[in-house]
Amino acid sequence: xxxxxxxxxxxxxxxxxxxxxxxxxxxxxxxxxxxxxxxxxxxxxxxxxxxxxxxxxxxxxxxxxxxxxxxxxxxxxxxxxxxxxxxxxxxxxxxxxxxxxxxxxxxxxxxxxxxxxxxxxxxxxxxxxxxxxxxxxxxxxxxxxxxxxxxxxxxxxxxxxxxxxxxxxxxxxxxxxxxxxxxxxxxxxxxxxxxxxxxxxxxxxxxxxxxxxxxxxxxxxxxxxxxxxxxxxxxxxxxxxxxxxxxxxxxxxxxxxxxxxxxxxxxxxxxxxxxxxxxxxxxxxxxxxxxxxxxxxxxxxxxxxxxxxxxxxxxxxxxxxxxxxxxxxxxxxxxxxxxxxxxxxxxxxxxxxxxxxxxxxxxxxxxxxxxxxxxxxxxxxxxxxxxxxxxxxxxxxxxxxxxxxxxxxxxxxxxxxxxxxxxxxxxxxxxxxxxxxxxxxxxxxxxxxxxxxxxxxxxxxxxxxxxxxxxxxxxxxxxxxxxxxxxxxxxxxxxx
Amino acid sequence: xxxxxxxxxxxxxxxxxxxxxxxxxxxxxxxxxxxxxxxxxxxxxxxxxxxxxxxxxxxxxxxxxxxxxxxxxxxxxxxxxxxxxxxxxxxxxxxxxxxxxxxxxxxxxxxxxxxxxxxxxxxxxxxxxxxxxxxxxxxxxxxxxxxxxxxxxxxxxxxxxxxxxxxxxxxxxxxxxxxxxxxxxxxxxxxxxxxxxxxxxxxxxxxxxxxxxxxxxxxxxxxxxxxxxxxxxxxxxxxxxxxxxxxxxxxxxxxxxxxxxxxxxxxxxxxxxxxxxxxxxxxxxxxxxxxxxxxxxxxxxxxxxxxxxxxxxxxxxxxxxxxxxxxxxxxxxxxxxxxxxxxxxxxxxxxxxxxxxxxxxxxxxxxxxxxxxxxxxxxxxxxxxxxxxxxxxxxxxxxxxxxxxxxxxxxxxxxxxxxxxxxxxxxxxxxxxxxxxxxxxxxxxxxxxxxxxxxxxxxxxxxxxx
Numbered sequence: 001x002x003x004x005x006x007x008x009x010x011x012x013x014x015x016x017x018x019x020x021x022x023x024x025x026x027x028x029x030x031x032x033x034x035x036x037x038x039x040x041x042x043x044x045x046x047x048x049x050x051x052x053x054x055x056x057x058x059x060x061x062x063x064x065x066x067x068x069x070x071x072x073x074x075x076x077x078x079x080x081x082x083x084x085x086x087x088x089x090x091x092x093x094x095x096x097x098x099x100x101x102x103x104x105x106x107x108x109x110x111x112x113x114x115x116x117x118x119x120x121x122x123x124x125x126x127x128x129x130x131x132x133x134x135x136x137x138x139x140x141x142x143x144x145x146x147x148x149x150x151x152x153x154x155x156x157x158x159x160x161x162x163x164x165x166x167x168x169x170x171x172x173x174x175x176x177x178x179x180x181x182x183x184x185x186x187x188x189x190x191x192x193x194x195x196x197x198x199x200x201x202x203x204x205x206x207x208x209x210x211x212x213x214x215x216x217x218x219x220x221x222x223x224x225x226x227x228x229x230x231x232x233x234x235x236x237x238x239x240x241x242x243x244x245x246x247x248x249x250x251x252x253x254x255x256x257x258x259x260x261x262x263x264x265x266x267x268x269x270x271x272x273x274x275x276x277x278x279x280x281x282x283x284x285x286x287x288x289x290x291x292x293x294x295x296x297x298x299x300x301x302x303x304x305x306x307x308x309x310x311x312x313x314x315x316x317x318x319x320x321x322x323x324x325x326x327x328x329x330x331x332x333x334x335x336x337x338x339x340x341x342x343x344x345x346x347x348x349x350x351x352x353x354x355x356x357x358x359x360x361x362x363x364x365x366x367x368x369x370x371x372x373x374x375x376x377x378x379x380x381x382x383x384x385x386x387x388x389x390x391x392x393x394x395x396x397x398x399x400x401x402x403x404x405x406x407x408x409x410x411x412x413x414x415x416x417x418x419x420x421x422x423x424x425x426x427x428x429x430x431x432x433x434x435x436x437x438x439x440x441x442x443x444x445x446x447x448x449x450x451x452x453x454x455x456x457x458x459x460x461x462x463x464x465x466x467x468x469x470x471x472x473x474x475x476x477x478x479x480x481x482x483x484x485x486x487x488x489x490x491x492x493x494x495x496x
Numbered sequence: 497x498x499x500x501x502x503x504x505x506x507x508x509x510x511x512x513x514x515x516x517x518x519x520x521x522x523x524x525x526x527x528x529x530x531x532x533x534x535x536x537x538x539x540x541x542x543x544x545x546x547x548x549x550x551x552x553x554x555x556x557x558x559x560x561x562x563x564x565x566x567x568x569x570x571x572x573x574x575x576x577x578x579x580x581x582x583x584x585x586x587x588x589x590x591x592x593x594x595x596x597x598x599x600x601x602x603x604x605x606x607x608x609x610x611x612x613x614x615x616x617x618x619x620x621x622x623x624x625x626x627x628x629x630x631x632x633x634x635x636x637x638x639x640x641x642x643x644x645x646x647x648x649x650x651x652x653x654x655x656x657x658x659x660x661x662x663x664x665x666x667x668x669x670x671x672x673x674x675x676x677x678x679x680x681x682x683x684x685x686x687x688x689x690x691x692x693x694x695x696x697x698x699x700x701x702x703x704x705x706x707x708x709x710x711x712x713x714x715x716x717x718x719x720x721x722x723x724x725x726x727x728x729x730x731x732x733x734x735x736x737x738x739x740x741x742x743x744x745x746x747x748x749x750x751x752x753x754x755x756x757x758x759x760x761x762x763x764x765x766x767x768x769x770x771x772x773x774x775x776x777x778x779x780x781x782x783x784x785x786x787x788x789x790x791x792x793x794x795x796x797x798x799x800x801x802x803x804x805x806x807x808x809x810x811x812x813x814x815x816x817x818x819x820x821x822x823x824x825x826x827x828x829x830x831x832x833x834x835x836x837x838x839x840x841x842x843x844x845x846x847x848x849x850x851x852x853x854x855x856x857x858x859x860x861x862x863x864x865x866x867x868x869x870x871x872x873x874x875x876x877x878x879x880x881x882x883x884x885x886x887x888x889x890x891x892x893x894x895x896x897x898x899x900x901x902x903x904x905x906x907x908x909x910x911x912x913x914x915x916x917x918x919x920x921x922x923x924x925x926x927x928x929x930x931x932x933x934x935x936x937x938x939x940x941x942x943x944x945x946x947x948x949x950x951x952x953x954x955x956x957x958x959x960x961x962x
Contacts, residue, residue: 068812068957069879130878134869141868149915156912167904171897174878178893182885 010118031110035093070188079486095241098461146242158233165230173217179210195264207269222254235303240357248350274321281315285424319411334410335487341403351465363447373444378453389432399472501556504541511537512603519596530596545571560617570613587932601631612739618676647723651716662703668696686752707740710794721787730829761802769795809883812960817876827861830939848914857943872949
């Protein structure tokens with residue numbers, strides 16, 4: 001079942017490449033159909049899901065790959081990965097619908113995004129470090145071609161910077177993986193076995209180095225301050241659906257790595273260095289928000305809010321490593337909030353980047369100062385933008401609130417100093433309200449003149465993402481019931 | 497004697513002779529017959545070697561030549577690699593003067609490589625070195641271009657120097673141990689004066705490094721890759737390394753602990769990979785870029801050599817890397833021979849849009865050389881790095897990964913223009929007639945193979961660690 005979900009898009013991508021005679025229209029709709037089928041499969045998976053035993057995975061599949069180094073094709077899901085798998089299929093479906101209107105080599109574009117979808121899903125279900133690394137690297141390759149091939153502005157340069165920077169991170173990650181492999185006895189790359197063994201327990205220096213390598217790799221991907229400098233140019237020059245996937249899905253690979261690899265496999269080192277992680281999280285939150293506040297380019301602003309939002313996740317998982325007997329419950333809440341934030345940010349940021357794509361397509365500029373009074377011309381766009389902005393800044397009733405509320409409840413209980421990061425929420429609220437005001441209110445002027453409202457494909461791409469955010473905000477139990485058991489297990493693994 | 501154990505080498509040598517003699521009696525338009533003869537010899541040699549592969553390790557020629565899994569893998573990889581080179585030749589040198597001589601020299605040099613790979617005696621190493629090198633001098637100069645002549649001269653002079661160094665080393669080692677056979681050297685080297693052993697081994701390793709094209713004996717590689725024809729360039733950056741690196745592995749494996757040999761080889765490895773990467777940065781000729789890239793690849797290949805015998809992963813990972821590197825490097829060169837007119841990175845602008853399959857093959861090959869999963873070089877790089885770390889050389893593993901990041905930049909300089917919009921004026925017209933069909937198939941086939949071998953690396957690994 002999992003393999004089908006992961007490789008269905010890849011098979012479709014190969015079929016699209018092998019059938020050059022297929023018309024552009026057919027290719028676009030085939031992409032939508034496959035992405036929708038994957039959503040349906042994941043929905044079925046979600047309904048059949050039962051939380052697995054502590055330290056185990058549900059829907060496991062395992063086949064030999066390179067037995068010589070104990071690396072296998074091992075996949076499975078639990079409460080940490082299933083929500084991300086579901087979010088990934090939804091974001092890719094939204095991109096497929098949005099791209100129904102795109103005219104630039106639609107067949108190749110569809111194949112590339114289907115490839116990226118397989119890679120992203122594969123990463124979230126991987127239960128083997130080498131399998132994880134394979135998908136991690138291929139996501140970089142795929143996104144490079146998306147930015148270089150369909151981007152605008154200085155796309156070649158931004159794509160190159162993105163590739164070099166994140167590839168550096170991925171190799172740091174690989175160094176850490178090899179360190180884990182060598183330290184394990186018997187040597188293995190299997191995540192489940194490594195989490196059981198915690199191979200570097202007791203050797204604090206080696207553990208610190210391996211954790212440092214893994215953290216560097218994940219921090220570049222997430223990205224946290226000071227490794228975030230590749231993000232703004234990559235987003236600014238990427239096509240709308242490329243940005244949506246990059247921010248919505250690819251960034252989660254970094255934060256997912258924290259909860260899937262770093263915390264359960266290196267609990268001792270994680271506890272020892274938890275303060276550093278908390279500080280990096282706080283700095284990312286505040287710095288990301290402040291820099292976003294200074295932007296005049298709407299897309300760059302959303303890109304920097306990603307640094308801020310990922311900062312909350314880092315903060316929460318760091319706080320989960322500050323172990324005290326009376327904070328077990330609080331740390332578990334923080335981790336639950338972190339995973340919820342990953343899902344919430346994926347949905348909301350993808351929607352905001354698609355909105356940015358609509359602006360670029362109509363007016364050719366992201367400069368907020370060039371717009372004004374757009375609500376008059378495009379009321380549907382204005383409504384969706386408002387919902388997205390409120391979800392992003394954490395208004396109750398939307399998913400961002402559920403996530404950030406839990407993150408702060410848990411983190412402040414475990415480490416009161418994290419309250420400093422509340423400043424980030426304040427700044428984010430200010431910058432989104434300011435953006436709303438500059439673009440949509442006032443007299444219709446500049447780029448807003450002659451701006452057409454959302455077309456059906458755009459509406460049906462952006463709308464459902466925000467509707468899901470609303471659903472999570474109103475009925476959070478649907479999501480939290482899946483995440484909470486896994487978060488408790490994780491907190492217990494870190495505390496051992 | 498048991499000459500039957502050397503059947504693949506004998507078949508290749510006889511095939512070379514047949515191509516040479518047959519070529520003298522055939523009209524220029526019918527020289528393809530010699531190509532067919534050469535291809536048949538390579539196929540037979542590969543088949544014989546593959547049939548031998550599951551058998552137990554044996555020695556031939558009074559214990560001077562080992563036929564084990566390592567030799568077997570080297571035979572299969574080298575023979576099939578040369579077969580791909582012949583496919584490139586079908587486009588580039590079919591119907592040219594000295595066609596059959598090229599095939600003969602290719603086969604002789606391949607034979608020399610295989611003798612190096614199986615050598616279990618220092619004198620056999622010398623024979624293999626000469627048989628692999630001498631045809632190469634001729635091959636590099638055979639195109640008779642000014643650059644080719646310069647490259648041939650440079651290779652010849654360096655080859656002569658390092659050949660003499662190799663002989664000196666063998667003499668020194670013989671002088672202190674009274675034997676050249678590996679079986680006896682193992683014990684006697686430990687008791688011999690460390691200084692003389694050090695000088696002798698360094699000299700022999702120097703000769704092998706020339707053959708492999710690693711620092712500090714690499715100066716001929718970029719010139720030869722640029723100056724020689726595409727066929728020859730593909731051959732000389734790929735096949736001779738197989739024998740040389742395996743010979744180095746066998747030598748390092750039997751060295752005593754009296755000196756820090758792993759450290760020395762590790763430093764040579766780091767020197768090769770770093771130098772090759774830095775020098776490749778600003779190259780504009782794709783073949784010269786690949787030439788420097790192979791220097792850095794030798795550095796990665798020397799990593800398992802450094803930890804020979806110190807990790808169970810070392811030998812299988814070396815063989816896996818060699819096989820993967822051969823396939824991937826040939827794929828990249830095949831793309832350059834498919835477009836003989838494109839001699840600058842700039843001229844590849846828009847190539848991927850005009851030729852999607854060849855563009856994809858080049859992307860797979862170059863990302864493969866970087867070590868991106870799921871290509872087979874990735875598995876090679878992963879396992880060699882794990883071997884180094886496993887043997888206690890974590891710093892070497894880290895340097896391999898750092899160098900990998902550094903190498904990405906220049907490979908990307910070649911990938912980036914492939915999908916840009918502007919097709920350089922004029923190229924489109926020329927390509928229609930000159931896109932080599934054989935090279936095209938070879939490039940796509942080897943690129944696909946590098947993916948398949950990466951995905952099926954488990955089976956490969958099982959074969960290599962027999």
